[in-house]
Amino acid sequence: MTAPPVLDVADLRVSIRGDEGIAKILDHISFRLERGRILGIVGESGCGKSTLIKSVLGILSSGARIERGEIRFEGENLLAMGDKRLNREIRGSRIGFIPQDPYLALNPVFTVGAQLLEIMRWHAPKSVRNHREHLIALLRRVQLPDPEAALDRYPHQFSGGQRQRLVIAGALACAPTLIVADEPTTALDVTTQGQILVLLRELVEEFGLSMLFVTHDLGVVAELCDDLCVIYAGQSVETGPTVQVLREPAHPYTRALLACHPDRSEHFTGIPGLVPSPLKAPPGCRFAPRCTSARPACPERPPHYVAAGQGHAVDCILHEGSGA
Numbered sequence: 001m002t003a004p005p006v007l008d009v010a011d012l013r014v015s016i017r018g019d020e021g022i023a024k025i026l027d028h029i030s031f032r033l034e035r036g037r038i039l040g041i042v043g044e045s046g047c048g049k050s051t052l053i054k055s056v057l058g059i060l061s062s063g064a065r066i067e068r069g070e071i072r073f074e075g076e077n078l079l080a081m082g083d084k085r086l087n088r089e090i091r092g093s094r095i096g097f098i099p100q101d102p103y104l105a106l107n108p109v110f111t112v113g114a115q116l117l118e119i120m121r122w123h124a125p126k127s128v129r130n131h132r133e134h135l136i137a138l139l140r141r142v143q144l145p146d147p148e149a150a151l152d153r154y155p156h157q158f159s160g161g162q163r164q165r166l167v168i169a170g171a172l173a174c175a176p177t178l179i180v181a182d183e184p185t186t187a188l189d190v191t192t193q194g195q196i197l198v199l200l201r202e203l204v205e206e207f208g209l210s211m212l213f214v215t216h217d218l219g220v221v222a223e224l225c226d227d228l229c230v231i232y233a234g235q236s237v238e239t240g241p242t243v244q245v246l247r248e249p250a251h252p253y254t255r256a257l258l259a260c261h262p263d264r265s266e267h268f269t270g271i272p273g274l275v276p277s278p279l280k281a282p283p284g285c286r287f288a289p290r291c292t293s294a295r296p297a298c299p300e301r302p303p304h305y306v307a308a309g310q311g312h313a314v315d316c317i318l319h320e321g322s323g324a
């Protein structure tokens with residue numbers, strides 16, 4: 001029997017009740033992260049990346065509701081799991097998290113050692129006997145200078161890149177099988193960003209991890225991710241191996257996004273129109289009002305999932321019946 005995907009998100013719909021009504025923030029999000037691979041979730045600001053991460057980690061705000069779908073982690077539906085088990089066994093243990101801003105992840109009034117050892121006290125596997133030694137070895141592995149001394153220092157005594165290395169070591173300390181990374185290189189300069197991406201790739205291979213890497217940057221996805229899932233306005237529109245999707249994008253939004261990328265375009269071109277508000281999104285494809293190829297049915301009904309190649313799928317009415 002083949003092992004289930006590390007993460008399998010199927011037809012996820014998340015809504016948030018606010019003053020102006022109920023907004024469907026995520027609607028029809030589906031993707032799979034296979035073992036040992038890095039899956040990039042790529043989308044513009046406001047497309048729902050943070051909401052998706054919070055859904056996977058089970059930390060949605062109180063006004064948010066998961067209306068439909070499943071989030072399966074190693075075959076188990078996280079949405080049917082009680083909070084107690086999520087806290088003890090999954091979040092921070094089998095699923096590690098690397099946030100966008102490492103400074104916010106670390107408490108400024110405690111030493112780094114005190115914080116990371118406290119996390120390990122709750123979440124490290126029993127096989128790790130000496131927490132301090134294990135942590136020092138991890139800090140050395142993420143290339144933090146003088147790891148022993150680092151444990152007695154405070155977060156403000158490190159550079160941004162070093163803080164991100166601390167947080168990465170903290171995420172690894174509890175021996176996760178999945179790492180969820182939320183734009184972990186956005187706040188870093190280009191050189192440090194490159195070093196962290198190389199480090200993450202090495203760690204995934206060395207520790208046998210899988211990684212969900214959320215970003216707005218297609219360049220980062222091209223560099224790091226084996227597979228990608230493109231999200232537009234809360235809907236997944238295209239998934240597949242990165243090389244194939246970037247070479248032969250099937251969804252009009254993916255094509256438009258690529259055309260805007262500075263590496264592919266000599267002149268700055270945006271996508272005409274605006275992302276619809278989740279309060280007023282059409283029932284069908286949310287990109288339809290901006291799509292130059294849209295048909296009358298596109299905003300009316302959700303598209304069916306269509307295979308566009310080996311492991312490559314697109315959610316677009318234009319491809320239905322094409323057998324692409």
Ligand SMILES: Nc1ncnc2c1ncn2[C@@H]1O[C@H](COP(=O)(O)OP(=O)(O)OP(=O)(O)O)[C@@H](O)[C@H]1O
Binds near residue numbers: 017046048052061
């Ligand atoms: N608590 C909330 N109440 C109402 N609307 C919300 C709430 N949280 C998020 N939204 C809306 O949901 C949409 C998605 O937000 P989200 O933060 O998930 O996007 P994002 O892709 O992570 O954006 P960014 O890259 O800018 O952080 C946005 O339109 C946002 O305004």
